[in-house]
Amino acid sequence: MRFEQRVVIVTGGSKGIGAGCVRVFAAEGARVGIIDRDAAAGQQLAEELNAAGPGEVQVVQCDVGDAAQLQSAINQIATTFGQLDCIINNAGIHPPATTIDDTSLEMLDQVMRINFVSTFAGAKFAVPHLRKTRGTIINVSSMTAVLGQEHSTAYAASKGAQLSLTKSLAIELGKEGIRVNAVLPSNVDTPLMREWAATLPDPQSALKRVADLQVLGRMASPEEIGRVCLFLATDDSSFVTGQGIEVEGGASLDY
Numbered sequence: 528m529r530f531e532q533r534v535v536i537v538t539g540g541s542k543g544i545g546a547g548c549v550r551v552f553a554a555e556g557a558r559v560g561i562i563d564r565d566a567a568a569g570q571q572l573a574e575e576l577n578a579a580g581p582g583e584v585q586v587v588q589c590d591v592g593d594a595a596q597l598q599s600a601i602n603q604i605a606t607t608f609g610q611l612d613c614i615i616n617n618a619g620i621h622p623p624a625t626t627i628d629d630t631s632l633e634m635l636d637q638v639m640r641i642n643f644v645s646t647f648a649g650a651k652f653a654v655p656h657l658r659k660t661r662g663t664i665i666n667v668s669s670m671t672a673v674l675g676q677e678h679s680t681a682y683a684a685s686k687g688a689q690l691s692l693t694k695s696l697a698i699e700l701g702k703e704g705i706r707v708n709a710v711l712p713s714n715v716d717t718p719l720m721r722e723w724a725a726t727l728p729d730p731q732s733a734l735k736r737v738a739d740l741q742v743l744g745r746m747a748s749p750e751e752i753g754r755v756c757l758f759l760a761t762d763d764s765s766f767v768t769g770q771g772i773e774v775e776g777g778a779s780l781d782y
């Protein structure tokens with residue numbers, strides 16, 4: 528019950544890594560607000576977890592790319608639950624692989640808006656609530672922020688922007704007792720990963736190739752990322768701020 532009596536918002540919490548976070552925090556007694564454009568999937572998850580307890584999960588439908596919607600969703604959850612202790616800025620997209628020649632500036636705009644601007648905005652709108660609880664901000668970035676990724680320039684740049692935002696915001700908010708960290712997963716078995724594999728001629732061997740990139744020989748589960756977020760949201764990590772925690776199963780070793 529490490530998050531009992533506390534409140535966390537998870538953007539993109541209906542599926543994938545976000546859903547893994549929701550499961551981990553709800554199991555620790557948290558009150559969880561899911562912000563997601565797919566409210567139906569979020570509702571299904573909320574019903575399952577509310578029946579299981581001990582946490583409580585509510586869903587607000589919202590496109591995080593729309594700042595006004597995001598601000599009102601964050602305020603609604605903080606008001607309903609009476610406080611906010613953590614926001615996990617996780618919602619994100621990965622467009623299909625393209626060269627720089629074939630990446631339109633409209634696509635770049637969209638990727639930056641959903642992956643980065645929403646992270647900035649999520650933090651900005653959560654801070655007034657987090658000041659009252661000396662809470663935490665967790666940004667779900669990616670190992671592509673530090674390693675790059677071929678034919679994914681827009682995506683990797685959006686993830687790098689999340690990481691530098693994390694460091695600067697940690698400096699700004701440290702004296703107020705608000706810690707800001709990022710999580711950098713390598714490869715996680717999520718709907719996003721499987722949708723990507725499905726665009727390739729042989730999805731099963733593509734998923735095997737991706738699993739083999741980690742020295743552990745497999746992808747992470749969404750809950751494994753959720754448990755690192757739980758660490759960053761609790762006093763177990765009370766002296767950790769401004770860090771990009773690489774949760775990558777050894778993917779960057781043995782170059």
Ligand SMILES: NC(=O)c1ccc[n+]([C@@H]2O[C@H](COP(=O)([O-])OP(=O)(O)OC[C@H]3O[C@@H](n4cnc5c(N)ncnc54)[C@H](O)[C@@H]3O)[C@@H](O)[C@H]2O)c1
Pocket residue numbers: 538539540541542543544545562563564565589590591592617618619620621641642667668669670711712713714715716717718719720
């Ligand atoms: N899967 C991986 O291997 C991996 C690796 C590194 C980083 N990440 C990052 O983790 C985050 C989650 O990825 P995932 O694999 O779980 O993706 P996913 O597609 O499986 O799930 C993403 C969730 O976010 C929601 N979402 C997407 N766009 C939204 C929007 N505009 N407004 C509201 N909700 C929106 C979706 O509805 C979905 O519920 C992303 O930021 C991604 O960049 C994923």
